[in-house]
């Protein structure tokens with residue numbers, strides 16, 4: 001079952017970087033690339049630093065895949081899958097997120 | 112003491128004696144010996160080759176060749192300031208001036224030489240001096256202070272170096288040479304004449320063919336020199352540099368064989384006529400030759416170590432080729448410079464316009480290079496030396512080696528043409544094979560190679576060759592030294608700097624569209640952000656710049672392990688009023704911040720949540736504080752000592768200068784962080800010699816040191832310039848920093864930058880001081896722009912509502928991050944660790 005909820009308006013996002021939203025008690029990092037109009041969402045918790053900081057990382061791409069680099073120890077996480085590039089045993093929750101009109105909507109039911 | 116050990120005594124702890132000790136302790140046979148050394152001078156071995164640096168501000172400590180703790184660590188007994196007076200070969204004992212009596216099993220004589228002073232009447236007058244030890248230089252400095260004119264007797268290598276020293280000390284300087292030309296040993300007539308011309312041009316008067324017969328009272332000066340031809344010369348100071356004589360007296364007295372004109376006779380194993388006694392260095396006479404250079408002495412030292420270890424080793428003579436810069440003039444001499452070999456042919460190139468003279472001496476069959484003389488341009492030295500030393504066959508027309516290449520074809524000998532056995536560094540006997548081995552073992556920079564093989568760390572003459580061997584080997588191993596910044600840009604940081612500057616690019620998007628591909632990453636974005644800031648100095652949190660900033664710059668604070676931040680206000684020069692200190696305390700208290708004095712003379716406030724940063728900064732700015740840029744790859748602190756305002760030793764106002772410099776360069780973004788310090792006198796309480804830019808006050812103005820750092824790989828700064836007034840000092844620092852910012856790699860501190868620079872410190876001086884790239888004006892303008900456009904980034908931020916948006920933990924809630932938990936320790940808060948949760952009461956922070 002999928003359930004989309006609006007978390008904010010597009011203009012609350014930061015172009016080419018991330019913000020953190022509180023959704024049903026979860027910290028969700030939402031990243032926004034205006035040029036391609038893409039949005040990505042991962043859990044905000046960096047398992048290496050054990051801190052809620054991923055929304056503050058630099059985003060970009062590595063070998064064509066969109067990534068965020070943790071601001072603390074700089075591990076890279078795939079923005080689509082949450083997989084860590086440096087350690088394949090580590091994967092953080094990635095969520096479906098979309099822009100509907102000007103609403104940013106998220107679906108927490110990831111599998 | 113282990114009595115089964117034999118005793119090895121070394122007489123003389125000079126350059127060669129010490130090289131012997133360092134080679135010995137690296138050899139397994141060191142275990143078999145108890146080692147004792149007598150050192151006549153009041154200090155252990157120092158770098159005599161660079162003795163003149165003493166006049167440009169280097170201290171005895173800077174010149175020391177002894178690694179800290181060397182003697183203790185290796186259990187070597189050092190009798191400092193104690194001269195060995197007598198050797199008893201029957202009893203095998205040495206007796207010292209201070210009465211130490213030691214039995215030896217093996218004895219090594221490394222007593223060096225003394226400057227020869229011709230016995231002309233008056234040679235012992237008080238202003239007659241020599242140039243060999245630190246004490247000699249101190250004496251020269253003292254006499255020079257009351258002198259106007261100085262004469263150096265002797266126009267050889269050392270004499271000319273001494274003349275430069277006198278000239279630099281401000282004396283009207285003359286060189287008096289007995290032979291008809293300068294550097295008679297190394298140069299031919301035409302070479303000598305050109306050198307003379309150039310040196311006179313610099314203001315030193317040269318008198319050749321002069322035989323001094325008497326030194327007596329002068330009329331205008333302290334002394335007058337009278338020559339055989341009836342001429343006279345008035346002078347205050349007289350410096351004898353008329354050759355050296357081996358110190359063989361102690362050997363002579365115990366009956367060892369010495370040469371007819373002095374020198375302790377040694378064989379190919381450096382053994383004297385007594386099988387238990389070796390002699391090495393300038394005191395030794397091998398095959399009728401005394402070698403007055405370090406490299407042959409070092410080779411002798413290594414031969415003795417090998418011989419003691421029963422390894423086959425021989426000293427079979429040494430190359431006396433030399434290359435040096437005398438008063439700014441390049442001079443080099445290789446092998447048989449005078450074409451004395453049978454049937455030798457010579458080729459000469461003389462350029463009267465550029466004042467260059469080059470001559471090569473070639474074997475009769477034109478196949479081999481026997482010798483060369485270069486004056487005015489010694490750039491071909493390495494290549495010629497390799498042809499000569501390694502018997503490499505000459506090209507069909509040998510003169511192409513000295514003719515200027517008007518086309519692209521260069522007469523140079525690529526490193527590939529050298530055999531593996533070719534000696535690259537003669538100071539440390541490092542062959543091309545040794546270098547290749549080190550490269551295979553992982554060395555990939557000149558710095559690595561220096562550390563690993565020592566090549567290039569002696570006289571420095573081989574640096575360019577070491578670099579070219581390195582490059583060619585890396586290329587051969589298929590290690591294309593990939594210098595691309597990252598997958599998004601096929602450029603180096605330096606390339607990007609130029610592109611951005613020349614094309615006036617101001618955004619990352621623009622740059623990546625024109626010169627890169629993809630979206631960018633956490634390597635290229637901060638790098639470009641830094642270059643943009645260095646060039647244009649725009650506010651770093653402008654919407655198009657903010658996403659590029661590294662973790663700390665992105666929030667103008669240093670991120671901590673739990674996702675909170677630290678706050679470091681600027682305290683320029685470390686000077687702070689009681690009121691400002693109280694404010695810091697109040698702010699710390701109000702926001703319950705952990706408060707600590709940093710290693711950089713200021714105060715750090717830890718544990719601020721992202722949403723608290725603007726509130727804290729509002730309080731600080733209201734009280735008059737500014738951002739301290741602790742978060743940036745930028746100027747950090749200019750540390751100061753208390754200086755002349757208070758300190759009884761202070762020579763100048765170090766605090767005042769530190770504050771002025773910190774305020775000038777604050778906010779400057781650079782490839783890595785930059786730290787300064789200013790000390791008020793040579794006691795150096797501000798540790799300026801451990802900084803990227805260090806300044807020390809002296810009686811004659813400021814001394815500038817550059818390229819030092821602490822941290823992971825500490826490096827002492829190098830003395831860059833002395834006697835500076837404040838304006839010149841700032842001019843040099845402007846240029847230095849701008850040049851660093853333009854040409855360094857990402858995250859390369861000034862030390863590594865300089866060490867990897869071809870030509871190193873000398874090159875840097877030529878760019879910054881002599882402006883030989885013609886860049887200085889641009890470099891100063893680049894800096895002035897940054898100085899003129901400074902803004903306190905925190906002030907700009909809190910004054911603009913829209914900038915504050917990013918300082919929130921949640922975009923859709925005012926709650927705080929519940930993962931941040933503190934506990935109390937020693938009366939302050941710190942982040943709680945998982946293990947703490949059982950033992951301490953967690954503190955809820957409102």
Ligand code: SRM
Pocket residue numbers: 669670671677678679707708709710711712713714715741747748784786801802819820821822823824860
């Ligand atoms: C706060 C402070 C320690 C302290 O409590 O005293 C400190 C703290 C940090 N230092 Fe430092 N360094 C501090 C003085 C120093 C010093 C001493 C000095 O400046 O005299 C050094 C050695 C001197 C030098 O740099 O030459 C020093 C050498 C380093 C290095 C190693 C640099 C190197 O070239 O090897 C790093 C790592 C780096 O920069 O890559 C580093 C990095 C760091 C970082 C930024 C690590 C990080 O990324 O989190 C620390 C965070 C600072 C913060 O949260 O505020 N820190 N650090 C000092 C701040 C001084 C200031 O007022 O700004």
Ligand SMILES: Cc1cc2nc3c(=O)[nH]c(=O)nc-3n(C[C@H](O)[C@H](O)[C@H](O)COP(=O)(O)OP(=O)(O)OC[C@H]3O[C@@H](n4cnc5c(N)ncnc54)[C@H](O)[C@@H]3O)c2cc1C
Pocket residue numbers: 122123124125126127128129149150151152159160161162163193194195196221222223224242243244269272358361391392393394402403404405406408570
């Ligand atoms: C200004 C200057 C510039 C130079 N430039 C260069 C250069 O560019 N390149 C180059 O290759 N060479 C150069 N040299 C030469 C180089 O310094 C010497 O070749 C080298 O120092 C020789 O080393 P050594 O150990 O044989 O002698 P020294 O370094 O002189 O050491 C001998 C030591 O033994 C001590 N000693 C003597 N007798 C006794 C005793 N009985 N008991 C205890 N101690 C004793 C002496 O006091 C001295 O400290 C230069 C020399 C000078 C002075």
Ligand code: SF4
Pocket residue numbers: 752753754755758759760761762765790791792793794795796797
């Ligand atoms: S460096 Fe000199 S002036 Fe400065 S505090 Fe130390 S002793 Fe005083």
Ligand code: FES
Pocket residue numbers: 535536537538539566567568569570571572573574
């Ligand atoms: S030849 Fe002197 S350092 Fe290499």
